[in-house]
Amino acid sequence: MTYHPDRLEHARTLADRIVSWRRDFHMHPELGFEEFRTARKVAETLNELGFEAETGVGKTGVVARIGEGRPVVGIRADMDALPINEENDVEYRSQAPNVMHACGHDAHTAILLGVATMLSEIPENERPPGEIRLLFQPCEENQEDEGQSGALRLIDDKALEGVDYEQALHMASTLESGKIEMCSGYAMASHDAFHAVIHGDGGHGAAPHHGTDPVFMLAQIINAIFGIRARRIDPVLPAIISIGTIHCGIASNVIPASVEISGTIRSFGSDVRERQIAELEKALAISRAMGGDYELEIRNGYDATYNDPDIAGIIEGTATKMAGADVLNPPQPMLGAEDFGFMTRLAPGAMFQLGAKFDDIERGHHTPVFNIDESSFPLGAAVLLESAFHLLRKSA
Ligand SMILES: [Zn+2]
Ligand SMILES: [Zn+2]
Known part of the structure; x- marks a missing residue:
């Protein structure tokens, strides 16, 4: 199989597929710990790519281990939607009344499938040694009756055992499309x-x-x-x-x-x-x-999300190499919360914000008019994968 050696160009060849996955998840949103259809689709796609997918992890999560040995880089995508009735008049509008992907977790899931596809197209001997663990996490937005969210459930089910570094991205509907924002140190509350x-x-x-x-x-x-x-x-x-x-x-x-x-x-x-x-x-x-x-x-609730400065630096370096120094927006820590914070307590990790703002109206997170510019997806996939390779090489 041939693939483009430039990581961003490679990701661009998958743009349509990532968008179609995202739209499919968007049309069929599921609330936290009810991501049955989403998890099935994720597992099927991973299997089609030739990867083994472990299902039912942390209730409705899916985990794929690609490569073996140390180090292990975990890449996390959350899959849950919110109890909101979508007001957008788009062809991929939510078909579930009062449930909507209004935070971009549909895109996180699709982009991580994009990363999996890239990995499947890069021959094993061209990948750095070590393991990349894809963590499709349930329920980020909420905690179930026992007070646990998806990240804690994944941790309970040992999905993060042996993980040396972690990465994640979050779509940002208020950040200029194609920009990346990366905090070093505390990023979220x-x-x-x-x-x-x-x-x-x-x-x-x-x-x-x-x-x-x-x-x-x-x-x-x-x-x-x-x-x-x-x-x-x-x-x-x-x-x-x-x-x-x-x-x-x-x-x-x-x-x-x-x-x-x-x-x-x-x-x-x-x-x-x-x-x-x-x-x-x-x-x-x-x-x-x-x-x-x-x-x-x-x-x-959740622990604060602490972005390890070394990993944050690697992600920033990767992004600027790919898309120029202008790609970075000045970092803005915020008091929003993320259950990725539980993961960064276990092993050094970092989450970056991927800009996907539409210029028509304010489309804030958790609103019925939330939406994101899909042209930002390849950059997200490319930065996640290239930074993961960098982390594998760094400790080799
Ligand atoms: Zn949210
Ligand atoms: Zn979110």
């Missing part, structure tokens, strides 16, 4: 959810002095919570607590007996994460000073 109940006595709206009012307590507590970022955390460190829900009361003239609030806690690094939770306890304890009480429940 840890996130934990909190849920609290503030208890008072409640009572008649005309006689608040006969009891304690949890709404009045909440008013002080909200100020204290928003003050954590401002007064209790080192100002140069990224951190945020946002409140997402407040629920209480049933009638305008009744003071409720309790108020429920929930929110998200985000930061880079474990010290700040612990500090925020401790400060959140203190903020809620205001209720006790006011004659009430509280309960706080923390649901641990």
Whole structure:
């Protein structure tokens, strides 16, 4: 079989196939841990390429091990969609009501199949020694009842055993198409959810002095919570607590007996994460000073994603060699969260953002009009594969 020796040109020869896979996944989106059709299609495609595909890994994941020995470079693609009803009027529009690939995971899966195809076309003796492990991961967007997301399930099923380095890409619908953004060090935040109940006595709206009012307590507590970022955390460190829900009361003239609030806690690094939770306890304890009480429940989410500086450098170097120095956008760490963070805790890894912005309207992630420019796909596949080869050669 002949293939183009230039990695980007090689990837371009597969552009149509990557797009057709992406559109197929886009039309048939599946929520986290329900990626049955997607996983079947991935496994079938890998088999057709001559690779063995292990299915049912981490519930609905698929893993292929290409090559053998050390080192092992894992490349991860997440496969899940979101509970959103697509509003785009395109021929490959989602056929599942209220389910949509609105974060680009359809493209991640298709691009990784593109990498697999490139590997199948490059003769074994022209590949560096070692193993490339393709990790098609379920459920990145959510955690199941036991609090686990897809990355943790893959880790539980030993899919990352022996992995020395990891890589991943994420489509970015707000970044100019064909650009790459790469953070060195912390790239994305840890996130934990909190849920609290503030208890008072409640009572008649005309006689608040006969009891304690949890709404009045909440008013002080909200100020204290928003003050954590401002007064209790080192100002140069990224951190945020946002409140997402407040629920209480049933009638305008009744003071409720309790108020429920929930929110998200985000930061880079474990010290700040612990500090925020401790400060959140203190903020809620205001209720006790006011004659009430509280309960706080923390649901641990994802670890922060830490991009290993060496691997980030390799990816940047690979991208600029392929597409020129202009391909790189200045790095912008963000407080979004990614369960790839669990993988970067196990072995050094890095994730880059691949720009795929349409210029017509804002097509933000997790919106019903999310969409991505498919012409960016070959660059993503080429950078993933070439950087993986670089990592294999580096430790050979
Ligand atoms: Zn997402
Ligand atoms: Zn995502």
